[in-house]
Amino acid sequence: MDEVARAVSTAFTLSNDLRRDTEVTILFVANPPPRARRVDLVGARLRYLNPDERSTAALLKNALVRSVDFPRPFESSPGLTVAPSDPAADLRAFLSRPNPVWLREDGEPLALWASPGGEVAAVVSDPYDPTAEESDLLTEAGVARVSVGPRILRTSQVIDVLHRELDLREAAGRGPATAPP
Numbered sequence: 148m149d150e151v152a153r154a155v156s157t158a159f160t161l162s163n164d165l166r167r168d169t170e171v172t173i174l175f176v177a178n179p180p181p182r183a184r185r186v187d188l189v190g191a192r193l194r195y196l197n198p199d200e201r202s203t204a205a206l207l208k209n210a211l212v213r214s215v216d217f218p219r220p221f222e223s224s225p226g227l228t229v230a231p232s233d234p235a236a237d238l239r240a241f242l243s244r245p246n247p248v249w250l251r252e253d254g255e256p257l258a259l260w261a262s263p264g265g266e267v268a269a270v271v272s273d274p275y276d277p278t279a280e281e282s283d284l285l286t287e288a289g290v291a292r293v294s295v296g297p298r299i300l301r302t303s304q305v306i307d308v309l310h311r312e313l314d315l316r317e318a319a320g321r322g323p324a325t326a327p328p
Protein backbone atom coordinates (compact mmCIF):
# COMPACT_ATOMS: atom_id res chain seq x y z
CA MET A 148 0.00 0.00 0.00
CA ASP A 149 2.93 2.37 0.65
CA GLU A 150 4.08 1.97 -2.94
CA VAL A 151 0.58 2.35 -4.35
CA ALA A 152 -0.06 5.48 -2.28
CA ARG A 153 3.24 6.97 -3.39
CA ALA A 154 2.44 6.19 -7.03
CA VAL A 155 -1.01 7.81 -6.73
CA SER A 156 0.47 10.85 -5.04
CA THR A 157 3.14 11.19 -7.72
CA ALA A 158 0.62 10.74 -10.52
CA PHE A 159 -1.59 13.60 -9.31
CA THR A 160 0.25 16.08 -7.14
CA LEU A 161 2.02 19.20 -8.31
CA SER A 162 3.30 21.96 -6.08
CA ASN A 163 0.08 23.29 -4.51
CA ASP A 164 -2.06 21.82 -7.27
CA LEU A 165 -3.31 18.59 -8.82
CA ARG A 166 -2.97 17.29 -12.37
CA ARG A 167 -6.62 17.57 -13.34
CA ASP A 168 -6.01 15.89 -16.73
CA THR A 169 -4.71 12.67 -15.14
CA GLU A 170 -6.60 9.50 -14.27
CA VAL A 171 -5.28 6.43 -12.43
CA THR A 172 -6.72 2.92 -12.37
CA ILE A 173 -5.39 0.49 -9.76
CA LEU A 174 -6.08 -3.23 -9.85
CA PHE A 175 -5.93 -4.82 -6.40
CA VAL A 176 -5.61 -8.49 -7.31
CA ALA A 177 -4.17 -10.08 -4.16
CA ASN A 178 -7.61 -11.61 -3.73
CA PRO A 179 -9.10 -13.25 -6.81
CA PRO A 180 -12.63 -12.37 -7.99
CA PRO A 181 -15.12 -11.79 -6.49
CA ARG A 182 -12.92 -10.02 -3.94
CA ALA A 183 -10.47 -8.39 -6.39
CA ARG A 184 -11.04 -4.65 -6.60
CA ARG A 185 -10.48 -1.85 -9.09
CA VAL A 186 -10.03 1.73 -7.93
CA ASP A 187 -10.43 4.56 -10.44
CA LEU A 188 -9.24 8.05 -9.59
CA VAL A 189 -10.23 10.95 -11.83
CA GLY A 190 -8.13 14.09 -11.44
CA ALA A 191 -10.86 16.40 -12.71
CA ARG A 192 -13.08 15.48 -9.75
CA LEU A 193 -10.61 14.39 -7.11
CA ARG A 194 -10.83 15.79 -3.57
CA TYR A 195 -9.11 14.98 -0.29
CA LEU A 196 -5.87 13.97 -2.00
CA ASN A 197 -3.20 15.63 0.12
CA PRO A 198 0.56 15.58 -0.44
CA ASP A 199 1.22 13.21 2.47
CA GLU A 200 1.10 9.60 1.41
CA ARG A 201 -0.27 8.38 4.71
CA SER A 202 -3.56 10.16 4.05
CA THR A 203 -3.59 8.86 0.45
CA ALA A 204 -3.14 5.32 1.76
CA ALA A 205 -6.00 5.93 4.21
CA LEU A 206 -8.24 7.18 1.39
CA LEU A 207 -7.55 4.02 -0.63
CA LYS A 208 -7.86 1.68 2.36
CA ASN A 209 -11.14 3.27 3.35
CA ALA A 210 -12.51 2.67 -0.16
CA LEU A 211 -11.36 -0.96 -0.14
CA VAL A 212 -12.77 -1.66 3.31
CA ARG A 213 -16.11 -0.10 2.46
CA SER A 214 -16.35 -2.12 -0.76
CA VAL A 215 -15.76 -5.52 0.86
CA ASP A 216 -18.80 -7.65 -0.02
CA PHE A 217 -20.35 -4.73 -1.92
CA PRO A 218 -21.20 -6.02 -5.39
CA ARG A 219 -21.35 -2.77 -7.37
CA PRO A 220 -19.10 0.21 -8.14
CA PHE A 221 -19.54 3.23 -5.90
CA GLU A 222 -17.85 6.56 -5.34
CA SER A 223 -16.12 6.28 -2.00
CA SER A 224 -14.95 9.91 -2.04
CA PRO A 225 -15.17 12.57 -4.78
CA GLY A 226 -13.29 11.35 -7.84
CA LEU A 227 -12.47 7.93 -6.31
CA THR A 228 -14.60 4.96 -7.39
CA VAL A 229 -14.13 1.41 -6.14
CA ALA A 230 -15.58 -1.60 -7.95
CA PRO A 231 -15.38 -5.39 -8.06
CA SER A 232 -12.76 -6.38 -10.61
CA ASP A 233 -12.21 -9.06 -13.17
CA PRO A 234 -8.53 -8.19 -13.49
CA ALA A 235 -8.02 -9.61 -17.00
CA ALA A 236 -11.15 -7.90 -18.33
CA ASP A 237 -10.20 -4.63 -16.65
CA LEU A 238 -6.68 -4.74 -18.09
CA ARG A 239 -8.15 -5.46 -21.54
CA ALA A 240 -10.50 -2.49 -21.17
CA PHE A 241 -7.60 -0.28 -20.14
CA LEU A 242 -5.61 -1.37 -23.17
CA SER A 243 -8.49 -0.36 -25.43
CA ARG A 244 -7.96 3.27 -24.41
CA PRO A 245 -6.10 5.53 -26.84
CA ASN A 246 -2.36 5.05 -27.10
CA PRO A 247 -1.58 2.35 -24.54
CA VAL A 248 2.06 1.95 -23.56
CA TRP A 249 3.72 -0.64 -21.32
CA LEU A 250 6.49 0.73 -19.15
CA ARG A 251 9.21 -1.87 -18.82
CA GLU A 252 12.83 -1.82 -17.85
CA ASP A 253 13.75 -3.46 -21.18
CA GLY A 254 11.56 -1.36 -23.47
CA GLU A 255 12.40 1.10 -26.23
CA PRO A 256 14.11 4.23 -24.82
CA LEU A 257 11.57 6.90 -23.91
CA ALA A 258 13.39 9.51 -26.00
CA LEU A 259 12.84 7.36 -29.12
CA TRP A 260 9.17 6.69 -28.38
CA ALA A 261 7.07 8.65 -30.84
CA SER A 262 4.12 9.61 -28.65
CA PRO A 263 1.16 10.18 -30.91
CA GLY A 264 -0.19 13.16 -28.93
CA GLY A 265 -3.45 13.33 -27.03
CA GLU A 266 -4.26 10.79 -24.36
CA VAL A 267 -1.69 8.19 -23.27
CA ALA A 268 -2.67 5.09 -21.25
CA ALA A 269 0.45 3.87 -19.42
CA VAL A 270 0.69 0.51 -17.66
CA VAL A 271 3.11 0.09 -14.74
CA SER A 272 3.30 -2.70 -12.24
CA ASP A 273 3.90 -2.50 -8.52
CA PRO A 274 7.06 -3.99 -6.95
CA TYR A 275 6.03 -7.33 -8.42
CA ASP A 276 6.25 -7.92 -12.15
CA PRO A 277 3.05 -8.54 -14.12
CA THR A 278 1.76 -12.11 -13.94
CA ALA A 279 2.20 -14.41 -16.93
CA GLU A 280 -1.45 -13.86 -17.84
CA GLU A 281 -1.08 -10.07 -17.67
CA SER A 282 2.13 -10.19 -19.72
CA ASP A 283 0.40 -12.35 -22.34
CA LEU A 284 -2.48 -9.88 -22.55
CA LEU A 285 -0.12 -6.96 -23.00
CA THR A 286 1.91 -8.84 -25.60
CA GLU A 287 -1.15 -9.98 -27.55
CA ALA A 288 -2.47 -6.41 -27.57
CA GLY A 289 0.78 -5.32 -29.24
CA VAL A 290 1.29 -2.52 -26.73
CA ALA A 291 4.44 -0.39 -27.21
CA ARG A 292 7.12 -1.22 -24.62
CA VAL A 293 8.94 1.82 -23.33
CA SER A 294 11.81 2.19 -20.87
CA VAL A 295 12.41 5.45 -19.00
CA GLY A 296 16.05 4.63 -18.28
CA PRO A 297 18.64 1.91 -17.71
CA ARG A 298 17.91 1.46 -13.99
CA ILE A 299 15.03 -0.43 -12.41
CA LEU A 300 13.03 2.33 -10.75
CA ARG A 301 10.20 2.40 -8.25
CA THR A 302 6.76 2.70 -9.78
CA SER A 303 6.35 6.28 -8.54
CA GLN A 304 9.70 7.27 -10.04
CA VAL A 305 8.68 5.87 -13.42
CA ILE A 306 5.49 7.94 -13.27
CA ASP A 307 7.51 11.07 -12.48
CA VAL A 308 9.85 10.54 -15.43
CA LEU A 309 6.97 9.86 -17.83
CA HIS A 310 5.04 12.93 -16.63
CA ARG A 311 8.13 15.07 -17.16
CA GLU A 312 8.59 13.79 -20.71
CA LEU A 313 4.92 14.32 -21.57
CA ASP A 314 4.99 17.79 -19.96
CA LEU A 315 7.99 18.70 -22.10
CA ARG A 316 6.37 17.37 -25.26
CA GLU A 317 3.15 19.20 -24.47
CA ALA A 318 5.05 22.41 -23.83
CA ALA A 319 6.84 21.95 -27.14
CA GLY A 320 3.49 21.44 -28.86
CA ARG A 321 4.12 17.92 -30.09
CA GLY A 322 2.45 15.81 -27.45
CA PRO A 323 -0.71 15.48 -25.41
CA ALA A 324 -2.01 18.99 -25.93
CA THR A 325 -5.64 18.01 -25.47
CA ALA A 326 -6.40 17.82 -21.78
CA PRO A 327 -10.02 16.90 -21.05
CA PRO A 328 -12.19 19.99 -20.32
Ligand SMILES: C[S@@+](CC[C@H](N)C(=O)[O-])C[C@H]1O[C@@H](n2cnc3c(N)ncnc32)[C@H](O)[C@@H]1O
Nearest residue numbers: 250251252271272273274294295296298299300
Ligand atom coordinates in the same frame (compact mmCIF):
# COMPACT_ATOMS: atom_id res chain seq x y z
C1 LIG B 1 9.93 -1.84 -8.90
S1 LIG B 1 9.65 -2.19 -10.59
C2 LIG B 1 9.28 -3.95 -10.63
C3 LIG B 1 10.27 -4.89 -10.04
C4 LIG B 1 11.48 -5.17 -10.88
N1 LIG B 1 11.15 -6.04 -12.02
C5 LIG B 1 12.56 -5.76 -10.04
O1 LIG B 1 13.29 -6.63 -10.55
O2 LIG B 1 12.75 -5.35 -8.88
C6 LIG B 1 8.02 -1.58 -10.83
C7 LIG B 1 7.60 -1.33 -12.24
O3 LIG B 1 8.08 -0.08 -12.67
C8 LIG B 1 8.32 -0.12 -14.08
N2 LIG B 1 9.73 0.19 -14.29
C9 LIG B 1 10.76 0.09 -13.42
N3 LIG B 1 11.90 0.57 -13.97
C10 LIG B 1 11.57 0.97 -15.22
C11 LIG B 1 12.29 1.57 -16.29
N4 LIG B 1 13.60 1.82 -16.22
N5 LIG B 1 11.62 1.89 -17.43
C12 LIG B 1 10.29 1.64 -17.54
N6 LIG B 1 9.55 1.08 -16.56
C13 LIG B 1 10.18 0.75 -15.41
C14 LIG B 1 7.90 -1.48 -14.57
O4 LIG B 1 6.54 -1.44 -14.95
C15 LIG B 1 8.09 -2.30 -13.31
O5 LIG B 1 7.36 -3.46 -13.36
